[in-house]
Amino acid sequence: MSQHFDAAVVGAGIVGLAHAYHLAASGKKVVVFERNPRAVGASIRNFGMLWPIGQPDGLRYRMARRSLQIWTEVLQQAGLWHLRTGSLHLAYHDDEAAVLSEFVAGPGGEEMGCSLLSTADVLALCPAVRPEGLRAGLWSPVETCVDPREAVAGLPGWLSAAHAVRFEFGTAVQAIDLPRVQTSRGNWSAEEVFVCSGDDFQTLYPSAFAGSGLARCKLQMMRTAPYAGGWRLGPMLAAGLTLRHYPAFAACPSLSTVITRFFAEMPEYDRYGIHVLVSQNGQGELILGDSHEYADEIDPFNKQEIDDLILRYLATFLQPPEWRIAARWQGVYCKHPREPWFIAHPAENVTVVTGLGGAGMTLSFGLAERVVLGVER
Numbered sequence: 001m002s003q004h005f006d007a008a009v010v011g012a013g014i015v016g017l018a019h020a021y022h023l024a025a026s027g028k029k030v031v032v033f034e035r036n037p038r039a040v041g042a043s044i045r046n047f048g049m050l051w052p053i054g055q056p057d058g059l060r061y062r063m064a065r066r067s068l069q070i071w072t073e074v075l076q077q078a079g080l081w082h083l084r085t086g087s088l089h090l091a092y093h094d095d096e097a098a099v100l101s102e103f104v105a106g107p108g109g110e111e112m113g114c115s116l117l118s119t120a121d122v123l124a125l126c127p128a129v130r131p132e133g134l135r136a137g138l139w140s141p142v143e144t145c146v147d148p149r150e151a152v153a154g155l156p157g158w159l160s161a162a163h164a165v166r167f168e169f170g171t172a173v174q175a176i177d178l179p180r181v182q183t184s185r186g187n188w189s190a191e192e193v194f195v196c197s198g199d200d201f202q203t204l205y206p207s208a209f210a211g212s213g214l215a216r217c218k219l220q221m222m223r224t225a226p227y228a229g230g231w232r233l234g235p236m237l238a239a240g241l242t243l244r245h246y247p248a249f250a251a252c253p254s255l256s257t258v259i260t261r262f263f264a265e266m267p268e269y270d271r272y273g274i275h276v277l278v279s280q281n282g283q284g285e286l287i288l289g290d291s292h293e294y295a296d297e298i299d300p301f302n303k304q305e306i307d308d309l310i311l312r313y314l315a316t317f318l319q320p321p322e323w324r325i326a327a328r329w330q331g332v333y334c335k336h337p338r339e340p341w342f343i344a345h346p347a348e349n350v351t352v353v354t355g356l357g358g359a360g361m362t363l364s365f366g367l368a369e370r371v372v373l374g375v376e377r
Helices: 014-025 059-078 094-105 107-112 119-125 148-163 255-265 267-271 304-314 357-373
Strands: 004-010 030-034 082-084 087-091 115-117 136-140 144-146 166-169 173-177 180-183 186-195 215-224 236-238 277-280 286-289 325-335 342-347 350-354
Touching: 004 014, 014 030, 014 059, 014 148, 014 186, 014 350, 014 357, 030 148, 030 186, 059 082, 059 107, 059 144, 059 148, 059 357, 087 094, 087 119, 094 107, 094 115, 094 136, 094 255, 115 119, 119 136, 144 148, 148 166, 173 186, 215 304, 215 357, 255 267, 267 304, 286 304, 325 357, 350 357
Parallel strands: 004 030, 004 186, 030 166, 087 236, 186 350
Antiparallel strands: 082 144, 087 136, 115 136, 173 180, 180 186, 215 286, 215 325, 236 277, 277 286, 342 350
């Protein structure tokens, strides 16, 4: 066997990288195995939104804020692009404005430091927002944007240099019988293993996933070409459809009215689980999306209808200098129907961590800290 490590991490996506960081920061000798030459899964196929506003008040929101704090420290030390843009949720209907008002008045709004903005204040903050019919906006100052492709590609080098984490790319872990870790490039030795392999339910410990309730979710996204002249969007944007998606708004009394109206007026958006978000990376590209198709609905082909629906709704609240789509893609992550993440211990000193759904970027460093400390709830 190759040299011995205190801890091994399976998967170099953001959840695996976050665990590697906390393990190494606690003084452990860490190796990370990634089956691909670089991470290519859901961790690089998202908006790059560090999005605490989507988490319900209480533990999950506090974890998201803690995660954001760690993210910021890591990004600064690693010299990777990030920008605290804040976020705006836009209301174009009275029921949507009511939800925003209820949210600000509730415990979540107070904990999160959100404020309700007038139409004039929204347009001053983001002139690209469409003014026609705009009722109000919910402003949260903390949301931060990263470029997921850059961050996930850059963090391994920094972890290696700053924390002596060893990375073995192009190396698939095939079996674990501690201290032996069997891989496609020979056997290794470790005291404990953290399996952060995303939606791969078959390679390691398939029995731990069987009956877990975890389901795969496919999303479709797009990216524009960079905008000339350094045009910037400002805050990351969401609108009424998003109020249905994140649990942060679930307790607002008017949300049921919003849901009923959307179902009656725009049933195709429910069919594909579409809600529409916008972020802008450091290169000036807008990241647009997304949709949610689950389990048996997943196929390898993008649907033009979904992209068209996303762009149609986006045009109701955003007017950038131009629309020029430069890239389209799909991602797949796994999600639990009831729990915000999935943790299992299928063998002694083996921990499986996955199932963060669309909150992987937001919660990764906060959840990994708790897992490494042994505080999983």
